[in-house]
Amino acid sequence: MSLAITPDNIATPALDRLASEINERFFAAEANYDGERLVLLERVLDFAIHAEQQLAEQQQRIAQLETMTRTDDLTGLLNRRGLEAELTRTIASAARHQDHGVICYIDIDDFKGVNDTHGHAAGDEALVAVASTLADNTRADDIAARIGGDEFVVVLTAASVHDGFRKARALQSRLNATTIRTGQHTVRLSVSLGIQAYDGKTSVAEVLDRADSAMYAQKRMRKPELIPIAT
Template sequence: MSGLPQETPTPAAEPEVEHGGIVTRLAQLVRITEGVKPDVDVGAKAVRQIGQLAHTLVEEITQHLRAQDKRIAELESLATTDALTKVLNRRGFEERLTHELSVARRHGVGGVLIFVDLDGFKPINDTFGHAAGDQVLVTVGTLLRAHIRETDYIGRLGGDEFAILLPRSNKRDGLRRAEELDVKLNNAYAQWDGQQIPIKASCGVHMYASNAEVRELLESADAAMYRIKQQRKLKGEIVAR
């Protein structure tokens, strides 16, 4: 045997701690069970250690999966929510609309789509600035959210255009709801820099059947809203198709 000093084996590095210590717990469990042979009676202490580590490992994996699911849900919400008004963005609204039309086809029940467009929005931006215009949009989004059912959906389709979907609603209910929203919107004010900016809007209503298509429905509701802009002489007038 050589007289040279023998190299001391380098201890294996501890596994990197990640996911709340899951790897570390698993390594501890492996180290305990590695010394256990089938023909050896395992002591009560070792059994308790294995049980405790296994329980801790399961809890940590469960917590990690829950946190992961929560993060995925948050990312999905960000992808379908308008950052300014906190209502659905166009993508999110069209996804809900597509789903509700599928439900309508299965059950043979239609609903109502209300299209909302702000009147005189450009002059607000020109007079008070875009930050004031943003505050008007936020105020409209808040007002709309406060006056819908849990089963309804609100979306900002772009610029100063909003849409409200009322699944499983009839014509009379749709017109009544649209008239209420029209009155509330046209009597509301946005608070900005110590000033009250009046909100003006036009609401178009379209009743859809169970065989409606997304593009056709949005175009029809938009057309109804446009007719109001052209025809209305009295505040609160609603044109329905």
């Protein structure tokens, strides 16, 4: 009899050597359960405990790295990758439960002017202010993301088109009331916002593209009303 350790499941040379010692000392016909063998058992237990601790630490580091790859460094919101992953999960859930919701695509008006006039630090402050407003005015089950530059997306889950439109309009009003202080100046922000409904049959790429188009339609018209695109 011997331990069932093969080249396929040997993690390290140290484990290989330890397995060989155990095979020789514990399964030899003339072996006795002496103190030396008990010491070897203690080494096995120590090795197992250490390996378990290393595995837990590695899993924690992997989780941290995964969070970093899905999160926007500046605002702490999801980035595009994180949004697409969460939206895919949300649409799959909508398919299972015959649910629906709306997506709000948000762009800061004249963000380039903020950067050019007040500097990039002010631009960063504007992005953080928008992100904070979004976080403070959405539910725990909703999704908020900065997907690049001055563009944000909010997913209002489990909402009808009517309720989603109303919530999006209220969100836009709050964003348009957001101000930042830069030097001696107070800068009032405004945003353009497009809304698009989704359900369990929705394509992630398509719904984001339609919401984006709705946002640009509003921006071109320079009106405060939302421009929805029918499903």
